[in-house]
Amino acid sequence: MLPPVIRRTLAPAPVRHALLRWLVLALAVAVWQLVARAHGSVYFPPPAEIARHARDLWFSGPVRHFFLTEDAVADILPSLGRMAAGFGIAAVAGIALGIAVGRSRRVYALCNPVLQFARAVPPPALVPVFVLLLDFGTPMQIASIVFSAVWPVLINTAEGARDTDPLRIEVAAVLRLTPTERLRFLILPSALPRIFAGLRLSLSLSLILMVFSELLPGTANGIGFTLTDAQSRSDLLTVWAALALLGALGHLLNTGLLAVEKRLVGRGRTTTV
Numbered sequence: 001m002l003p004p005v006i007r008r009t010l011a012p013a014p015v016r017h018a019l020l021r022w023l024v025l026a027l028a029v030a031v032w033q034l035v036a037r038a039h040g041s042v043y044f045p046p047p048a049e050i051a052r053h054a055r056d057l058w059f060s061g062p063v064r065h066f067f068l069t070e071d072a073v074a075d076i077l078p079s080l081g082r083m084a085a086g087f088g089i090a091a092v093a094g095i096a097l098g099i100a101v102g103r104s105r106r107v108y109a110l111c112n113p114v115l116q117f118a119r120a121v122p123p124p125a126l127v128p129v130f131v132l133l134l135d136f137g138t139p140m141q142i143a144s145i146v147f148s149a150v151w152p153v154l155i156n157t158a159e160g161a162r163d164t165d166p167l168r169i170e171v172a173a174v175l176r177l178t179p180t181e182r183l184r185f186l187i188l189p190s191a192l193p194r195i196f197a198g199l200r201l202s203l204s205l206s207l208i209l210m211v212f213s214e215l216l217p218g219t220a221n222g223i224g225f226t227l228t229d230a231q232s233r234s235d236l237l238t239v240w241a242a243l244a245l246l247g248a249l250g251h252l253l254n255t256g257l258l259a260v261e262k263r264l265v266g267r268g269r270t271t272t273v
Contacts, residue, residue, distance in 0.1 A: 029047050032046070032047050033046045033047055033048060042236060043236060045236065045237060045240055047244075049237065050237065050240045050241050050244055051244070053237045053238065053240075053241050054241035054244060054245060057069065057071050057072075057238065057241060058071055058072035058075065058076060058241075058245070059072065074221050075221060075222060075223055075225070075226045076223060076245070078221045078222050079210055079211075079214065079221075079222040079223045079224070080249075082138060082141050082142055082145065082210055082213075082214075082222070083145065083206050083207060083210040085142050085145075086141075086142045086143075086144075086145025086146045086149060086206050086209070086210070087145065087149055087202060087203060087206040089142070089146045089150075090145070090146045090149035090150040090153060090202055090206070091149075091153055091199055091202065093146070093150055093153075093154075094149075094150045094151070094152070094153025094154040094157060094198065094202065095153060095154075095157050095195060097150075097154050097157075097158075098153065098154040098155070098156070098157025098158040098160075098161065098191075098195075098198075099157060099158075099161050099183065099187065099188075099191070101115075101154070101158040101161075102157060102158035102159065102160065102161025102162045102191070103161050103187065105162070108158060108162060115151065115154065115155055115158075116155075118151055119151040119152070119155060123144070123147075123148035123205065123208070123209055123212075124209075124212055126144060126147060126148065127140075127144050127212065127213065127216065130143050130144045130147075131216070135218075136216060136217065136218025136219070137218065140213070141210070141213035141214065141219075144209055144212075144213050145205075145206050145209045145210060145213070148205050148206075148209050149202040149203075149205045149206045149209065150202070152197075152198040152199075152201035152202045152205065153195070153198040153199055153201075153202045154198070155198065156194040156195060156197050156198030156201075157191055157194065157195050157198060159194050160190065160191025160192070160193065160194030160195055161187050161190075161191045163190065163191070163194070164186060164187055164190040164191070168186055168190075192264060192265045193265050196257070196260075196261040196264075196265060199257060199261075200254060200257055200258070200261075203253055203254060203257055204250065204254070207246070207249065207250050207253070210222075210223075210224070211223060211224040211227070211246065212224065214227075215227065215228055223242055223245065223246060226238065226242050227239060227242045227243075230242065
């Protein structure tokens with residue numbers, strides 16, 4: 001056991017872990033910078049050059065526009081809008097259907113094979129189907145995101161509802177709680193860790209499907225469109241900047257969702273995916 005003086009000088013464990021993560025990231029970027037400069041290849045630019053190009057392209061606008069340029073409004077905001085719409089619909093539908101399926105063992109046993117089959121279908125394989133049904137455009141892109149992102153939420157929510165403590169269900173029956181009260185005070189709190197596990201998987205799928213749907217013909221804006229357009233013009237800096245932007249967006253969105261999970265569920269009950 002460390003002496004009290006040494007213990008007081010050490011940073012709290014969460015702070016040390018955060019500093020360690022940022023240190024690893026800084027070392028990785030520094031190695032990338034050194035290797036890229038030593039190699040001198042146009043196909044492998046240094047991260048400092050990529051960050052400078054991304055700032056000039058998207059984040060050098062006026063203060064009243066939150067530093068967003070016209071390219072950012074044309075490239076980033078439409079993608080985030082499609083992703084938010086698809087993820088929001090998938091989250092609401094997945095939680096509602098998951099609770100309905102998970103509350104009944106018979107319904108769960110009947111629906112589980114269908115759910116597992118639908119979850120196993122590769123999401124990009126369904127894009128041609130949505131193109132035939134909805135043609136190219138925003139409705140097709142949102143539909144492809146919803147259909148692929150709904151299954152992790154639905155299945156995890158159903159599993160969480162099924163895992164509700166039977167003793168608590170019996171106590172709720174003795175107390176004559178209404179179905180709404182059971183849902184609010186018993187089932188949802190018990191299923192929250194599994195729900196957030198599904199939401200985090202769904203968020204990752206939404207980001208992937210958002211980019212994939214924007215790579216298709218007929219798309220006129222978005223980050224995926226920027227990638228294909230830059231590739232066709234051999235603008236490698238923009239390609240790398242778009243990839244870095246996607247990575248940063250994925251990290252920020254997952255961090256935000258994890259913060260909400262810790263707030264609602266509690267630090268000790270958060271799940272890993």
